[in-house]
Amino acid sequence: LDLLQQAGIANARLLVIAVDDPAAALDIARQVRKRWPTLPIVARARSRTDAYEFEALGIRAIRETFHSALEAAEQSLRALGEQPHTAWRLVRHFERHDRELLNRARAVRHDQQALIGITEQGRRDLQALLQSEHAQRGPDGASGLEEGWTHLRAPDDDRPPS
Numbered sequence: 337l338d339l340l341q342q343a344g345i346a347n348a349r350l351l352v353i354a355v356d357d358p359a360a361a362l363d364i365a366r367q368v369r370k371r372w373p374t375l376p377i378v379a380r381a382r383s384r385t386d387a388y389e390f391e392a393l394g395i396r397a398i399r400e401t402f403h404s405a406l407e408a409a410e411q412s413l414r415a416l417g418e419q420p421h422t423a424w425r426l427v428r429h430f431e432r433h434d435r436e437l438l439n440r441a442r443a444v445r446h447d448q449q450a451l452i453g454i455t456e457q458g459r460r461d462l463q464a465l466l467q468s469e470h471a472q473r474g475p476d477g478a479s480g481l482e483e484g485w486t487h488l489r490a491p492d493d494d495r496p497p498s
Contacts, residue, residue: 337367345372353379358386369393387438388445406431426469433462 337345345351351368355361358381365379381387381397390397406427413423437458444450 337371340364340368345375348372348375351375351377353377358382362386362389365390365393365395369395384438384441385445388442391438391442402434429465429469430462433458433465437461 340351345368353361353364355364361379361381365377368375368377377395379390379395379397381390381399382401384399384402387397387399409430410423410427413426414420418426437454440458441451441454444454
């Protein structure tokens with residue numbers, strides 16, 4: 337905290353935590369939350385477990401490998417011939433599913449049996465989502481949503497598919 341105080345954290349409008357050591361990042365977040373509870377914090381989480389801990393502190397963490405995996409998935413779908421907006425939509429569906437699963441799992445993160453149950457249910461839910469997506473495709477494999485994709489956008493994503 338000494339370094340943060342020397343940097344003027346008492347007058348800061350935002351703290352970004354992006355250190356390589358996950359334990360240190362969580363420690364910084366805990367100490368800052370305790371001392372400056374109203375200071376907005378943006379934090380990079382290295383893993384799902386780190387994300388649970390940040391979110392328990394009221395900090396919506398940015399999972400670094402998750403977002404790059406989503407981008408890789410979208411690019412992969414497009415490389416396989418999927419229409420750009422369809423690839424975008426599929427990835428957003430998965431992202432929304434994963435966010436919901438993360439929120440459910442956070443509440444039971446210290447109960448291994450409950451966490452396993454939520455994870456297994458999440459897999460079944462994802463399988464049903466993918467099967468539903470497949471069933472909506474026409475005989476040519478098209479999703480039928482080539483027009484009007486904008487109404488499917490996630491509320492926090494203002495990036496149109498290109």
